[in-house]
Amino acid sequence: MSISLKRAPFVVIEGLDRSGKTTQTTRLYDRLKEAGVAVELIKFPDRTTAIGKMIDSYLRSTSELDDRAIHLLFSANRWELASTIEKHLNAGTAVICDRYAFSGIAFSASKITPTGEPALSFEWCLNPEKGLPAPDLVLFLDITPEIARKRGGYGQERYEKEEMQFRVRKLFQRIGGDVIAEKRDGKVNTTWEIVDAGRERDIVGAELWSLVQPLVNGVESQLARLWI
Numbered sequence: 001m002s003i004s005l006k007r008a009p010f011v012v013i014e015g016l017d018r019s020g021k022t023t024q025t026t027r028l029y030d031r032l033k034e035a036g037v038a039v040e041l042i043k044f045p046d047r048t049t050a051i052g053k054m055i056d057s058y059l060r061s062t063s064e065l066d067d068r069a070i071h072l073l074f075s076a077n078r079w080e081l082a083s084t085i086e087k088h089l090n091a092g093t094a095v096i097c098d099r100y101a102f103s104g105i106a107f108s109a110s111k112i113t114p115t116g117e118p119a120l121s122f123e124w125c126l127n128p129e130k131g132l133p134a135p136d137l138v139l140f141l142d143i144t145p146e147i148a149r150k151r152g153g154y155g156q157e158r159y160e161k162e163e164m165q166f167r168v169r170k171l172f173q174r175i176g177g178d179v180i181a182e183k184r185d186g187k188v189n190t191t192w193e194i195v196d197a198g199r200e201r202d203i204v205g206a207e208l209w210s211l212v213q214p215l216v217n218g219v220e221s222q223l224a225r226l227w228i
């Protein structure tokens with residue numbers, strides 16, 4: 001007889017601005033709680049830590065930082081919570097995470113120089129994320145720039161500009177394509193699901209639930225690390 005040692009699932013929600021990501025993350029969290037699942041909600045950037053406060057002031061444009069410095073701060077903000085995530089999962093508490101390393105890469109690699117060249121290479125942006133706890137499932141909430149515009153456009157923070165969001169979407173598509181291929185080749189243990197978030201809120205919520213539900217009783221595999 002084999003003994004199955006299960007741990008709790010790690011689910012990340014990624015998405016473009018105006019995709020309803022924060023609303024859907026909260027709903028998913030509430031739904032898991034209602035179903036009696038032990039679950040923690042984490043959000044990146046976590047603006048409450050010392051590093052998070054530097055990120056917050058950069059995003060609100062009250063401070064300036066070199067592109068590489070802010071990239072590493074976003075990454076460090078995840079590393080400072082990495083062991084907490086791992087502890088939760090091994091203790092049987094599911095973790096739902098609003099943004100993660102994929103946002104880190106997509107946003108930084110979207111920055112361009114005045115002549116339109118990438119300011120930072122994709123590989124440079126990916127490097128500091130190597131070794132972070134790998135999610136079991138990434139739910140990528142995708143919307144077109146047209147729908148984002150219909151939903152009232154973007155807010156006031158630094159990256160909330162249409163041309164930046166357009167490049168971010170392309171990079172998320174590249175990252176998602178890579179993760180899907182790596183999973184197929186057995187190199188990563190992360191499932192990447194693209195969810196059309198341009199639809200009605202309840203329909204999107206129902207689809208997210210149907211993707212998460214199979215994991216709620218725990219996963220057999222050991223927690224993997226990203227890209228190592």
Ligand code: 2DT
Binds near residue numbers: 045075105159
């Ligand atoms: P919110 O609007 O979700 O608070 O995000 N970002 C986020 C990065 O550039 N790098 C990262 O590693 C993360 C997690 C995305 C605030 C903005 O910060 C961007 C939008």
